Amino acid sequence: MPDQRFKLECRICGTTFPDDHPKHECPEGHPLTLTWRQEPPRFAGPQAAPGKGALWAYDYYLPDFAPGAVVSLGEGGTPWVDITAAAIGGVKSGAGAGADAAAASNGPKCLAKVEFLAPTGSFKDRGAATMVSRMKEIGISQAVEDSSGNAGAAVAAYCGAAGIQCDIFVPASASAGKLVQVERYGSHLVRVPGSREDTTQAALAAAAGTYYASHNRHPYFLVGMKTYAYELYASLGDKVTDLLFPTGGGSLLLGAFYGYRDLVDAGHLARVPRLWAIQTQSCAPLAEAWARGLNEPVPIEKRPTAAEGIAVAAPPRGAEILLALRESGGGALTVGEEEIMDGYRTLGRSGLYAETTTGTVLAGFRRLAADGRLGRDAVAVIPLTGSGLKASG
Ligand SMILES: [Zn+2]
Known part of the structure; x- marks a missing residue:
């Protein structure tokens, strides 16, 4: 069930869509952003979030996730x-x-x-936690992402924890050391010849047949941030x-x-x-x-x-x-x-x-x-x- 408190909005053209709109961009190609339909609730400080990372202490400001959908590796709460x-x-x-x-x-x-004190060593865990929780909630079993850096590691880790098979597209030139972490989390590396932009194009093409878990485009990635x-x-x-x-x-x-x-x-x-x-x-x-x-x-x-x-x-x-x-x-x-x-x-x-x-x-x-x-x-x-x-x- 979509969370009725939120809508998807193109901040550039102002077009809005329901929270469960299957596309993550407006007809003009702008990525969508999850915004409130109503006034946000009063800030209530950090609330108890047993068994989950400190990020979930503010879950009253996040979209509701179905019971059991939240994927947490201990993210949030950096000093x-x-x-x-x-x-x-x-x-x-x-x-x-x-x-x-x-x-x-x-x-x-x-x-x-100190955002590097996160489960995979970067701030991207905030967005990966909420994006992959959403993917689990709506029953995604396979996805693609493109990144040879922090986002690739974060998405790989959370997909691994959620039991989602993820292909991470990386430039063929990316250094082996940076990719070890992605592989340890169980994601499949797809090496693409050419530039970083060629890698994105290859991921987009692959996403046509599966699900694009893009840290740059997915509205549920942004919401965790x-x-x-x-x-x-x-x-x-x-x-x-x-x-x-x-x-x-x-x-x-x-x-x-x-x-x-x-x-x-x-x-x-x-x-x-x-x-x-x-x-x-x-x-x-x-x-x-x-x-x-x-x-x-x-x-x-x-x-x-x-x-x-x-x-x-x-x-x-x-x-x-x-x-x-x-x-x-x-x-x-x-x-x-x-x-x-x-x-x-x-x-x-x-x-x-x-x-x-x-x-x-x-x-x-x-x-x-x-x-x-x-x-x-x-x-x-x-x-x-x-x-x-x-x-x-
Ligand atoms: Zn737009």
Whole structure:
């Protein structure tokens, strides 16, 4: 039974569909988003969720799932740590450290939400948990997904736990080390010659005969990402002013936006924090569009980058991301490869072994703090999206 509290909506053309609409896009090809038909309920803090991950402590804000459909591996409930001193000054020793500490106490705060403490080592578990629960609920037994990174591992893990046979399409060039995790979860790897975009096309073609469990398009993937906002609100209340994201497909950015919007609509907050999409100069379809005042991502030629987790040349929800940035009063910006590696190393020296992609968002914080867009009283939250251990060995 569909949950009557929700509808599927195209945020770009405004078309709406019932929650059980079989397609995940509007006639114009925009991915759909699950939105409330009514005012969201009052925020009731985390509720008991015995035997399930902390994400389900906010299930009154999620669609109802049939009894026994929820697939949980312990997702959600990640902590945040204050990394302001390291983020502002870099980690130095000797005389510089005192000056950094002084600057840190007077400037914007940088809080890192440690999303790599998730069952498969990345934030994608939030979306995989809700998407695969929905798939189990409606009786899906076979599916395809395309990703050689965090999303592939997350979807493989939850499909494995749900007893769903999943084919994960990956570029033939993807490194063997990254694919070990997917195979351990029991998914079948389909190696596709050519570019990352060729891989998506192959998955789409295969999906015509089965079910497309796309982390970039499926509305029930996005809905799990909203819990990032609920957890921040439960812990920090109205203190968060800015949310920064290393942005490729933008699922966490959009999830956080809709999660915070629920809290505004329920009367708890005056406004959504400002959202900032941070991209690498090597692949910046959204930041380019933002700089030119456009409503659609700009077609770009992507170059090799250390931030491979966000090297998405044509984000399917690109127009929706630009809309969310605008509605929140934030924006998009790029950082260079050197800045990314510097941010990555800073995190490592702070004891936080995150994937290199995360260096992007630390670099973004430094940019915004340096040019004054993050004021002295700002409290910014960055996600440490994935574990550095995935790239080790
Ligand atoms: Zn549309």
